[in-house]
Amino acid sequence: MTVALEVKNLSTQIRLSRSVVEAVGNVDFQIDAGETLGLVGESGSGKSMTGLSLLGLLPNGGHIIEGSIRIQGRELVGLSERELRATRGNEIAMIFQDSQSSLNPTMTIGEQVAEPVRVHREASKQEARDRALEVLELVGLPQPRERLGSYPHELSGGLRQRVMIAIALACEPKILIADEPTTALDVTIQAQILALLDDLEERLGMSTLLITHDMGVVAGRTDRINVMYAGRIVETAPTGRLFTAMRHPYTQALLGSIPGLEQDRSKALYTIPGLPPDLAPPPSGCRFAARCAYATEQCREEEPPLTGSDGHLFACWHPVDGPIERLPTIVPPEGATPPAVASANGGGHLLELKDLVREYPVTAGIILKRKVDSIKAVSGVTLHVDAGETLGLVGESGCGKTTLGKLIVGGEKADAGTVELEGKRIFELRGRTLRRARRDLQMMFQDPYASLDPRMRVHAILREPLEIQKIGSRAEQDEMIANVLREVGLPQNAVERYPHEFSGGQRQRIGLARTLMLDPKVIVADEPVSALDVSIRSQILNLMRRLQAERGTSSVVISHDLAVVKYLADRIGVMYLGKLVELGTGDDIYRRAAHPYTDALIKTIPVPDPAVKRADVAIRGELPSPRNPPSGCRFRTRCPRAQDLCAEQEPVLREFDPGHVAACHFPLQTPLAAADTPS
């Protein structure tokens, strides 16, 4: 087999105003023709910088200090800018993560796809246009001829990603670098794009470098994986070997900290303590030593070389042997400390949502804004949460899960329906009683950077809720702050610092601490860990799990990540276009899904296990517009089981197991006959 790309001893530095960051150090790898290589690592590991080095497109101050990059034997390092340009987009092309910002907003997609053809092929306008049409067809853009004149904002995220792939493929490159190509997409669209990439590689015989943080994405579709940590490749092995017989403790820990769908909820996740090192300058010795459970004096002093045999190399003095045995239970087993269910409202549910509807008006006109349409964000959702229970909400973006979260905490008012907390209707409360009720309903946000006021010290951030609610004296407040900090695992001196002095994971702890300050009855956590790196994510998940068990607080966890929801939640609700389509326990949802949407959603999750046979793309097409949801069952336009009835009649929730309901005319399971027409 011929070698398509060969990288030897590549080192890249980025010069900042006061320091030099060694972003990539002594990286070696090669990709054979038609092969896919996965490059995996957390943010800051140098994986993207490696990709950009290959193209010679490093950010300002960045440059390759040594090494060699060869495409089919031709050396790229040291080429003039002009010669490099002739390679870029021609022999080696790149796909970026965010298709929204990666396409020029003021240029039609036809022009953007045609551009590399015009540059590299000296094609005429017409020829370039024809070629653009050809590649857009190749990447599966529906109605490519009509869309040549469209602008990027007129396409959905998934279609834009297809356009970006078309740009990369326009000149039939030998090597494709895909940098987090599906991270910004929903799982259903992610599955479509990954399948497309697989198919294209096969048909065009390209070699691909797939850069990602997601072990699930690389598991099924790479021949070999390089694991990067702090600018170095720490382990490289054929994909199967890496997952089953890894030797580097970092690889082991990384895989151990991902909650899988099979994850036992009573067990804590494996965590990697600490943070990745600062690379300006890099630490001496093994860069992982500070966070490694096996580190010795030798690790801190001497850097281990990348050695091994049979194409399985690792850089470690004390290699491990295969995956970790699961750690013992930290979380108390299920039901060990369920606080007595609140009987304040005579044995009713703690939180009850009834027929909630929220629609955002779409207006037209400049002076007299008139409502022309509405976006149906939440359309009649009925749910309840019991004391001490965690309810998970999953669904694609645009399904209304975040709006539902805002409605629960009273951050927004419903257009119809009620939210009752211990029998009190939240939307009817005013003034003081409303403020009192807010104590019991707190929200934890997704973005740990945007959700903390950068000009407030942690002490002020944590004291503010107490101040607003007029709880306690100064001294009592200080004591409460100290207790909560201890609970979330932050040092006491954190109070004097500002949010920017903390890492993402620590900030998320501050965010959690803020929600705990008022000792709420219900916490709504909207994507609590999706902005965090894998190794940090498991720390926060363990913390949330422990607090659930210790405090007995009810929570609603909203996430697009089904594994996260499965790990945290007792019951899970699946939403689609503003409707609750299925609700049940984790096992109901993952093992006995009745709704075809739930089933498809589970099948499309990339599983970090190469042995799992991937289902074909389970859901085709895109989410319909919430302005005009389909009649009858809203999922019918993408459903493989849809029939005429689905368009005519909206399915009601039917019971499949005790407490397990789904709304489908043609479910995958047999409903309990007795409960044919509930609600």
Add this chain to the structure above:
Amino acid sequence: MTGYIVRRCIAALIIAIGVTAVVYALLAFTGGSPAVAALGTHANRYTIAAWNKTHGYDRPLVVQIASYISNLVQFKFGYSYKQGQSVGALLNENAGRTAYLSGTALVLALLIAIPLGIAQAVKRNSPGDYIATTATFTLYSMPSFFLGLILIQIFALDLHVFPALVSDNVTTTWEAVTHPMQLTLPIVTLAGLTVAGFSRYMRSSALDVLAQDYIRLARAKGLAERFVLTRHLLRNACLPIITLVGLSIPGLLAGNIITEGLFNYPGLGLLFFDSLQNLDYPVLLAYTVIGGVLTVIGNLIADIAVTVADPRIRVG
């Protein structure tokens, strides 16, 4: 799109009428009397009252405003008693020359500011960037008459390249166009002041665009840097400038007062300057109303231009 423009034009018309009414009322409340201005300070009560009656100034303010606006719609701007001419004729005579001066200055300013801003952004924090920043800030903080005086001192008095004052022979717009030497210093003065603000905006806007992923993608396509800048950066970076240019149009008119006064160039600015000294109310009123209307029009043009230039702005 057409519907949008029609609706915007109607809105602009309503605003322009409002502006006119407010300006008229303001001038009335300043306590000045057009009669005294016309008849001289020695006029007695009776002659003033008689004058007011013949010229309609004895009517209630609301009626005066309404009749002024209805005249305006027919392009009747009133009569300048000082100059013994209709205001319309005075404006008509001077507007062309001012439009030529301001227009050339604006185009010149954009031709300098857009490439300068982009160059500064591309070579940010280089010595060239610092020098350009210093120069634009100096220009920005300089009063216009001062810049004009410096230019006169250097290019007219010391080097004798350009005339210090615009020659009295330049009376028509056509003559202004055909005598570039005469107009160079006024145009440069006016452009110099505008360039400063524009280039600062352009620099920061270009910096924003340079940080965008689509610039990186354009480079990854193998595009030469010059095409990255002209095909991908230019249009996107100019979007915020369009609004700025629209808003600067009335400012140019104000800049004219001083520049035209300084160089003795017969335009609207000089007309206003003279009228101000003579308390020629009808002319002052007309000029202020024009300023207000230009602001509205400038905004309107900018908004329409932005919707044309930016496909993301949906017109509903």
